[in-house]
Amino acid sequence: MSLRLATAGESHGPALVAILTGLPAGLVLDRDAIDADLRRRQAGYGRSPRQQIETDEVEVLAGLRQGRTLGTPLALVVRNRDHKNWTWGMSPWPPEGEPAGKGTRPVTLPRPGHADLAGVLKYGLADVRDALERASARHTAVHVAAGAVAKALLAEIEVDVAGSVVDEAGLRARIDAARGERDTVGGVVEVRAEGVPPGLGSYAAKEDRLDARLAAALMGIQAVKGVEIGDGFALAGLRGSAAHDEIRTDRRRDTNHAGGIEAGVSNGEQIVARAAMKPLPTLMKPLASVDLETGEAAQALVERSDVAAVEALAVVAEAAVAWELARAAREKFGGDALGDFVAAWRAYLERIQWR
Ligand SMILES: Cc1cc2nc3c(=O)[nH]c(=O)nc-3n(C[C@H](O)[C@H](O)[C@H](O)COP(=O)(O)O)c2cc1C
Numbered sequence: 001m002s003l004r005l006a007t008a009g010e011s012h013g014p015a016l017v018a019i020l021t022g023l024p025a026g027l028v029l030d031r032d033a034i035d036a037d038l039r040r041r042q043a044g045y046g047r048s049p050r051q052q053i054e055t056d057e058v059e060v061l062a063g064l065r066q067g068r069t070l071g072t073p074l075a076l077v078v079r080n081r082d083h084k085n086w087t088w089g090m091s092p093w094p095p096e097g098e099p100a101g102k103g104t105r106p107v108t109l110p111r112p113g114h115a116d117l118a119g120v121l122k123y124g125l126a127d128v129r130d131a132l133e134r135a136s137a138r139h140t141a142v143h144v145a146a147g148a149v150a151k152a153l154l155a156e157i158e159v160d161v162a163g164s165v166v167d168e169a170g171l172r173a174r175i176d177a178a179r180g181e182r183d184t185v186g187g188v189v190e191v192r193a194e195g196v197p198p199g200l201g202s203y204a205a206k207e208d209r210l211d212a213r214l215a216a217a218l219m220g221i222q223a224v225k226g227v228e229i230g231d232g233f234a235l236a237g238l239r240g241s242a243a244h245d246e247i248r249t250d251r252r253r254d255t256n257h258a259g260g261i262e263a264g265v266s267n268g269e270q271i272v273a274r275a276a277m278k279p280l281p282t283l284m285k286p287l288a289s290v291d292l293e294t295g296e297a298a299q300a301l302v303e304r305s306d307v308a309a310v311e312a313l314a315v316v317a318e319a320a321v322a323w324e325l326a327r328a329a330r331e332k333f334g335g336d337a338l339g340d341f342v343a344a345w346r347a348y349l350e351r352i353q354w355r
Pocket of ligand 1: 048113114115135136137140221222223224278280281282283304305306307309312313316
């Protein structure tokens, strides 16, 4: 039994959609909890006014009846409210009537650090917008909705996942300084998962390793350029005697340098993963680029943009980690009915005599 997630949607298109398969039947979902996570993603210091336009809400089109999953594909939709300003420019079909609103003129000024240049070259596009609309982090909204579903499933086996900003105290000052100079900043976020039993993931194959899966999930988020599990890069400078977490007679540890994963398998300690976000690539003081139409030197596209999205990344990273942990838990405990899943988890804890 494996969880799968497929998403679609452009930044200014009609909506973002996600299809989740592999959920057990009988899981109770709370619309307010999903919407609360969507709002957390939109909040945060340094975001652009777009976040006030959007006020994201989840809609469910399939797989849920009266608040309970049916064990069938769950289809989620988050509408792009801003689409009303782009109905001509982002019309899925050849638009009717005179050009109106936003997105009517082709973008030819690729931004360094974005998908713009690589996207038009790879897909043979004439309008950079055809690349940037999907490459944008806007669709992290449906990933957050999927993460909220994953967290509901994980709560059934007493796992709690929470993301936060590392060095939050200094972030606002860095954002204020950058905004004044029409610049952008990045930062580091951390996700902790409490209550993960030993035995999620596997050393049997590299793609089964839980650390590899978490790294891929975090690196899969826009603008993430580095991932650490536990003490990560700092471990390289330590001696073995200081780097490893000694095992007590009750099989727990007093330290957690490993971040809760050894040999690609959870070891029962808290899972700790960090992700480093680069400064956002759309600058109000644009970087040097080329006009793809004329071949002349030009300044990159300036489009409404955040100064920082580190707080949003904490929410998106939390969702990504929750999704991967839920996927690993589904593989380990299976079950078509929620009760089967929970019973398998209980039986396993009994077998290993955990806690
Ligand atoms: C939550 C979130 C919000 C973002 N907001 C913006 C933004 O407003 N402006 C921008 O230029 N990049 C933003 N980004 C980053 C770009 O989406 C990202 O840098 C771009 O897709 C290029 O991908 P790469 O950085 O992974 O190479 C955001 C990323 C995340 C995770």
